[in-house]
Amino acid sequence: MNDIRDNASPAHDFDFLHGDWDVAHRRRTDFLDPDSDWEEFPAVSRCRPLFGGAANIDEIDVPSRGWTGLTLRLFDVETELWSLNWSSSRTGRLFPPVFGRFGPDGRGEFHGDDTHDGRDVRVRFVWSGISATTARWEQAFSVDGEDTWLVNWTMDFTRRGAG
Template sequence: MSQTVQIESTARDFDFWMGSWEVGNRRLRRRLAGSDDWEEFEATVVARPLLDGLGNEDEFRTDHDGGFVGMSFRFFDPELRRWSIYWADSRRPGELDPPVFGRFSGDVGVFEGEDIHRGRPILVRFTWSGVTTSTPRWEQAFSDDGGRTWETNWVMDFRRPGGE
């Protein structure tokens, strides 16, 4: 018997994400600079549904580098069958980053959008993987050459508190 693989996004794609998480972070200290100097730190996340399941939010907290709080907002468009994801944090209060857009295929979701990094236009990619496991992963990558090459600059590995 073959296993059915989801090939279209639905409003339930982020159901795995709801609740509390501990986060192992690995982040490049300098992005798009040819650096391979990574920093590692811990954080926590709490995720909640919004809009009767058509969206969700999470709050990211860390004491690293003086501490900061971040929030992601995700909204599902049932007509386009795609997600938009927005980020804001306490280091730049009053601003939402431009959205990334995308969908899931199986247990991998890829979301891309345009942004500015150090005054120049870039593409941003978020990749969610392992979402059907107890240890999902999120990765962020930037491209400054129109998507020909990508530099992964932040990786988050998630686990439930106390090994739930």
């Protein structure tokens, strides 16, 4: 693994994400159906630090779909957990946050509770494949108490100007 995160301080775990990125989205057409089709579309993301790195905000522009989204990430100094808070221009509302941290292997895992199409779901975000020029985000839902997970959205990040 080529993890460039500064493991000296978990408050800086997301420093790798600062800057401008091209993003390749791949998501299921039905987040709860393992047999649903996948759709792919591009986006551009820009992330900037807040609170000296212990928080950040990114905005992702998805012109082919006609929406933008943002994530506010906050590091809780007391619990040493990150909260990831998502909203999009489609709703103008914050979704329930997911909470977690990066492990010694450089993989970040974050969990929370939400609803999708009227069903309670357990949500998992995973950050992996982190390098100076790449990163991967994955979303999965569980409807059976985390016995099984269905990956329903991935984003592959490539730093703009890296190619």
